[in-house]
Amino acid sequence: MPLLPRRGVRCQPLSAITPWMCSRRYSIWFLLILLVVCAAIQTFVAHLARNEKLNGLPYLSQEISTLPNALVGINHKSSLALQEESRSKHMERTADLHHQYKRISSDGSLKGSVAEMRSLAASLQAETKNGLTDQMHLPKLDIKGSLSLLLLRHNERREPHESNKEQTFKTYPASAILKTTSNNVYTKESCQPKSHIVFLKTHKTASSSILNILYRYGESRNLSFALPLNKHSQLFYPFFFASHFVEGVSSRRVSEFHIMCNHMRFSKSEVAKVMPTDSFYFSILRNPVAMMESIFNYYKSIPAFQKAHSLDNFLDNSWKMYNTSLTNNHYAHNILAFDFGFDNNVTARTDDFEERTNMAIAGIEQDFDLILISEYFDESMILLKHALCWSLEDIVSFRLNSRSEHQRRNISPDTAEKVKQWNVLDWKIYLHFNKTFWHQVNSLVGIEHLKKELSQLRALRAKLANTCLKDGHAVDPSEVKDTRLKPFQYGAAVIQGYNLNPDLNGQSKLICQRLITPELQYTDLLYTKQFPEKVAKQRQATKMVASQHQRLKKTSMMKKLYKREANQRHIRNDPNIF
Template sequence: MISHAAYFLTFTLDLIVYRCVRVACCSRLRFMWFTLMFLTVLCVALQMLGVVRQARLIIVKSQADNTVMCQPKKHIVFLKTHKTASSTILNILYRYGESHNLTFALPLNMHSQLFYPAFFAAHFVEGVRTRSVKEFHVLCNHMRFSSQEVRKVMPKDAFYFSILRNPVAMMESLFVYYKAIPAFRAVKSLEEFLIQGGRSYNASVPNNHYARNILTFDFGLDNTAPENDTELDRRSAEVIAAMERDFPLILISEYFDESLVLLKHALCWSLDDVSSFRLNSRSERSRRPLSAEIADRVKEWNSLDWRLYQHFNATFWKRIDSTLGRTKLQQEVELLRAKRRNLEQMCLQEGGAVDPAQVQDSSLKPFQYGAAVIQGYNLRLELNNDTRQLCQRLITPELQYTSALYTKQFPQLAAARAAAAKKIAASRNTATHRAVKRNIETNVHTAIVTMYEAQLI
């Protein structure tokens, strides 16, 4: 529009000058007319340049105003829930934090969890009691959430988010992974456990929290079963209200790629930042489909979890519709999947996950627990150093990555623990091994008893 206006003004001025020159030619004041016209044209031209420049500035400002400007979030709290693809989210946060020199609120004494299933307490974080860390950026290891205690550790502007999974698929996974807990140990199958009405379940027995409403439990809320529908309505409303108060974003595991796109926008990150491989994932041969009848029993058994999953699954899509829209979401999901395929081709020897027995580098083998077969990855052999470092971070299992970050943040403490571990390992070949082991077990037991007495567990 501005270019057309400038052209019109220029044409008009040319016409005026032409007519004035003709008049001047017929006058003895020819020279004066030429001088006057020259000055007039010069002034108008300068004014036009000013108008055009001002108009360009307006366009630039308008373009800037229409662009969503944001600063990447670096103060983050992620409540890592169980069997929800949360280990993959953890890896994303670890990689981003490491590449941006962020400080993690890591578990005390090089543990992988923040003394779960105890309610989180600020002093569970390494560096809090000693005040050796001035500022924590990311808190993301397993914990039982306590808003008051978390806020003692994390900055006021921290962004809180978590992830949920359909309780039906989640309980099938929990049963396989935690088969050794008292509630599951006495039965042969999940079907048997549910048909018996959870007869082997006792809420007061340690570790049985894995067997019922574990999502509600992880969020620091009462996971005991409601006695009737009225209580279920009231309790589920309270759980949802508490979660919405503390967590502005809840992701959904069944829509994992869509969740990553939503997370990318919420954190003001890039698609590269949230590109990832699945970690701590079971092989397909260890998965069992559940019948419709058993699925209904799971929903009834985990009634609180089922209610909150239904609610946040709905709000997940409402958020997408009110922000990105389905079309833009799908475009970004396709871009994210293309990036993942490129990373798989660049990094992985087999192009995908393999069973643990096939993982060639023992330092990259995922932890195996229960009856689950947790898969890992093999890297291509011909990678250069930079590419290998990038790819290795993508496939490093949770325990190994947590240990590496702890060593990086607390090198002296890590060295002391490594030295102690060597002494214990050396004692295995001596007569004192049993005494050393018994002493360690006694100390651990004493610590747990102390935590119980302090009502931390």
């Protein structure tokens, strides 16, 4: 059994370090030094890691900054044509993408997570594209951003057969056009798109094309329209507008109206009862000389024009043929002033003519934010685009409710002077706002930028015509194949329409249809979508009336048949007949 050392005797040193280790005082110092060294190592490692992470942040922030746009684009494109089943799946994956984006934004994860998200975004875009090609019909039209898709998809379909035209679509897609349309005055960062809009639709001024633009914009964004009561095509024109002319006002079916754009005789106080206070008011004018030639042709059936053999014949005998008390004769005299709510029976010989003219111009300037000019329609659309903070896709259109070219008549200088004298109030209004139009172009757009955007707008319109239209241009009504797209024919004018490209289907066909849908048909379509319950009741009532009419008709026929048979029996039984 080994002997234990005696108490009070120190342990024998095993090495030179052993005595130092055995000392309690030195042991405490040794532990403290170890702790300091560990802390220093940990700090050094953390510092290196932080430097590595910071070096990657510029790349990370750049990648992250692109993700919200990608998310918006994906969500927007998916709404074009996904069915309910695929839409739920898309929503789940989009939510996951949003979740990952928020996680990266908050904790600054490294490049691997960004790459993962970019991969997820790409796959989601691919799913969206596949879903678009399979969709045949949607209850909701989504035009915003979809014209680019329409052109690109049409290019892909035609590319194998028309390789020589490949550059027509690939080098100038609508998406590329839209990236270059902003200027220093109106950009997405400096303005917000306006959705509360009042458009005074004037007569024979290309206003039907603007109506189509507003209809497409509002429908694609599910905005509400101040539509005429009981499916009328106009807001009870030529009466002064009243708020109860709008469907949904008296019944309070609509809580907020976004766009008012149907024909009316303007009354600002009544319009203000319907539309929000921040509404943007605009209208369009046309040179009264050219407009008079169009009106004479289109409204040839009104009393003032019926007996006139020509426009000159009417102008030479205007006060004999023009009777203010007869219905619709207002079309024949100062129609622009009439539409804006002013007295149209004003001539240069009126005592207070200058005062009335100045009051009319001042009233229009006070009530309207923008007045466009029909002779410069494309320039007007660029100006409207900037004023509303919209895109080129939003304001592109085809000519609607337009006459055939062979029906247009050149006006001699003598006839032009007669028109200016007859419609002198319209002429003064037009001259004034023709000047202010170019002032607004210079201040909001700039001439050089205007030229650039004009070429872009016309190129986009040409591409859409090539994509949507069978013939690439308007045709006479007798040549329109789809009767649902045939424009209303009135008076002596031949109003042209369009034929769709037969290769179109699904969402592409729907977008192109909206571009060429005539005013009456489009108004009816929007009314049906906005007031489905009322339309259903109207249809039911129509069926009941038709059924009752059929019963009455059948009863009347049966009565005639019984009466005829009775007469025949009477003849056979009467011996005196023979």
